[in-house]
Amino acid sequence: MGERIDVGDRLISYQDVLNLDTREVPKHLRQESRGEFDFAEAPIDIYISRQWHEQEKAKLWKKVWQLACREEHIPEVGDHYVYQIAGLSYLIIRSGPDEIRAFPNACLHRGRQLKDFAGHCSEIRCPFHAMTWDLNGDLKRIPAPWEFEHLDPEQFKLPQAKVGTWGGFVFVNPDPDADPLSDFLGDLPDHFAKWDMKNRYVEMHVSKLLRCNWKVAQEAFMECWHAAATHPQTVPYAAFGVCQVDCYDNFARFITPSEVVGPMMPGDPSTEDLLRATMDVREDEELPVKLEPGETARSFVVRNTREKWRGFIGDKIEDWADCELVDNFTYTVFPNIMPWGGVHKICYRFRPNGDDHRTCAMDVFYISPFTGERPPPADEIRLGFDDPFSSVNGLGIVGNILDQDCFNMEKVQFGLETATKQTVTFASYQEDNIRWMQRLLRRYVEGE
Amino acid sequence: MTVAGGVRHPYSRDLYELDDQGRVRVTRRDGEVGYYTAQGRWLEGAKFDADPHLCGWVSSPRNVHRMNTASH
Numbered sequence A: 001m002g003e004r005i006d007v008g009d010r011l012i013s014y015q016d017v018l019n020l021d022t023r024e025v026p027k028h029l030r031q032e033s034r035g036e037f038d039f040a041e042a043p044i045d046i047y048i049s050r051q052w053h054e055q056e057k058a059k060l061w062k063k064v065w066q067l068a069c070r071e072e073h074i075p076e077v078g079d080h081y082v083y084q085i086a087g088l089s090y091l092i093i094r095s096g097p098d099e100i101r102a103f104p105n106a107c108l109h110r111g112r113q114l115k116d117f118a119g120h121c122s123e124i125r126c127p128f129h130a131m132t133w134d135l136n137g138d139l140k141r142i143p144a145p146w147e148f149e150h151l152d153p154e155q156f157k158l159p160q161a162k163v164g165t166w167g168g169f170v171f172v173n174p175d176p177d178a179d180p181l182s183d184f185l186g187d188l189p190d191h192f193a194k195w196d197m198k199n200r201y202v203e204m205h206v207s208k209l210l211r212c213n214w215k216v217a218q219e220a221f222m223e224c225w226h227a228a229a230t231h232p233q234t235v236p237y238a239a240f241g242v243c244q245v246d247c248y249d250n251f252a253r254f255i256t257p258s259e260v261v262g263p264m265m266p267g268d269p270s271t272e273d274l275l276r277a278t279m280d281v282r283e284d285e286e287l288p289v290k291l292e293p294g295e296t297a298r299s300f301v302v303r304n305t306r307e308k309w310r311g312f313i314g315d316k317i318e319d320w321a322d323c324e325l326v327d328n329f330t331y332t333v334f335p336n337i338m339p340w341g342g343v344h345k346i347c348y349r350f351r352p353n354g355d356d357h358r359t360c361a362m363d364v365f366y367i368s369p370f371t372g373e374r375p376p377p378a379d380e381i382r383l384g385f386d387d388p389f390s391s392v393n394g395l396g397i398v399g400n401i402l403d404q405d406c407f408n409m410e411k412v413q414f415g416l417e418t419a420t421k422q423t424v425t426f427a428s429y430q431e432d433n434i435r436w437m438q439r440l441l442r443r444y445v446e447g448e
Numbered sequence B: 001m002t003v004a005g006g007v008r009h010p011y012s013r014d015l016y017e018l019d020d021q022g023r024v025r026v027t028r029r030d031g032e033v034g035y036y037t038a039q040g041r042w043l044e045g046a047k048f049d050a051d052p053h054l055c056g057w058v059s060s061p062r063n064v065h066r067m068n069t070a071s072h
Helices: A014-018 A050-060 A182-183 A190-194 A215-221 A231-236 A271-278 A297-319 A322-326 A397-418 A433-447 B052-059
Strands: A042-043 A066-071 A081-083 A086-094 A098-104 A139-141 A162-166 A169-173 A203-212 A244-247 A251-256 A328-334 A338-341 A346-353 A357-366 A378-385 A423-425 B002-010 B015-017 B026-028 B033-036 B042-045
Touching: A050 A357, A050 A433, A066 A086, A081 A346, A086 A169, A086 A346, A086 B052, A098 A162, A098 B052, A169 A322, A182 A190, A203 A397, A215 A346, A215 A357, A215 A397, A231 A271, A271 A297, A271 B042, A297 A346, A322 B033, A328 B026, A357 A397, A397 B052, B002 B042, B002 B052, B015 B052
Parallel strands: A203 A378
Antiparallel strands: A042 A423, A066 A169, A081 A086, A086 A098, A162 A169, A203 A357, A244 A251, A251 A328, A328 A338, A338 A346, A346 A357, B002 B015, B015 B026, B026 B033, B033 B042
16 A cells, blocks of 8 residues: 555545644645636737737836845845846845845946946946946936036936835835835735745855746746656656645745645555655665654655754744645745745746847745854856756756756747647646736736 | 666656666666657667656756755
8 A cells, every 4th residue: 555645536635635734734825715717828929929028028027026136145235236127227235224225227327337246335336437326326426527517416316116125035116106015915924924034045046048938937837737747757756736726916826745646646656656756766776764664755754854944943843834844835926936935945036038038037046044144145156048957966956857847948939939829728727826927917018 | 788877757667767878768668678868859779759858857967855965
């Protein structure tokens, strides 16, 4: 007898899995939030049309909250970071101990970008003519003031984008009339309260260029039932096809039960089968871990992860449910960031590659706990189109899995550009996060 | 000829292994053997619909799972 959980003739659900938990499960995991959609298709123009991209630039990227950097990228007053999105550039600067500002990264004089990369400064001085502003954006100095007597300093302040922070992430919104970030995020901070993203740091940052529209790349990570085909080696240990899929206002999530045999796995695999697949133990290799008597794959992973995390957060780990130590909580915050919850440290971000709608940049951040003094954030490792994630040792086996996803992406883009069918068609539940995304996108871009 | 790190396909039960020439050797349940590229393109031997994702998986450098390390 193997590890398959008997639920009779019906499909197993995530709530069945939660019923096995040995600790109190967080309420938000118990509360499903199924989306309601009156469409099952989207036009492929969204992915391939230059016109759509231009509309995204005007109506999405200039109007929406978006992740620029982490607070630890700019810990000291004067530290700054350059954030770029779809032909737009913003200078993110710590202007006070508890104050972060964002300015369009262009000199008001002749337009040169003010900062070319991240660094530290005591004032914002344009390298072209040394026109200078203080960290608050007020005009500070004009090297040849007699040439600019026609300027009103009050009218020559750097324009500002809105800034908000959550969980150590720094968000910007170019729209001066935007609602506060806290309104935009809704209940998301409550979901992540225990997972405490603020007291983590950027352990890894790897960016990679991909030959596809940014939504083709992102949507590949917004459902999990592709895993049975794209990641066949993972089929024994994750319950693909029965993820819980929840949609909220500006964020969504799907939860993939892990170390649970799902309906897309044939037969009744053993505990060792699950762990061998989990840890990529190959044929003729010994399982490198020892189980306690009566232990399941799920209880083994929970026990080990709880002890590892005890080293980071002490006995507070006893308040974490089993599910928080083993399952995959994949969130999307509209439009383009995907922080994982629980013990997972993955956070993805997707952006057009410069102003090119047919290629994109995918960022993989590991937002990790630490002990002692906060470590500095990792430098960005930049991968080109043909550099695999698996070449970055620090990503671990996740890099290999990401390569399998990337293997599909440019072929999806090519297929969309050559297709005769002018729409993509979505599943009725497992792809609801993508439908949620498409609906919000249309609201921004088409004003629906 | 040596092969390394075989993975069995969960559906077909075919065995995917990387040989010392960098080819993916796929052994079917009936004993047939075919050789494929990391992208799943047929090279020689038995010709069938090899899974390109498993061809890529066994061709990639092996990286560790979090359960195999002291990392979180």
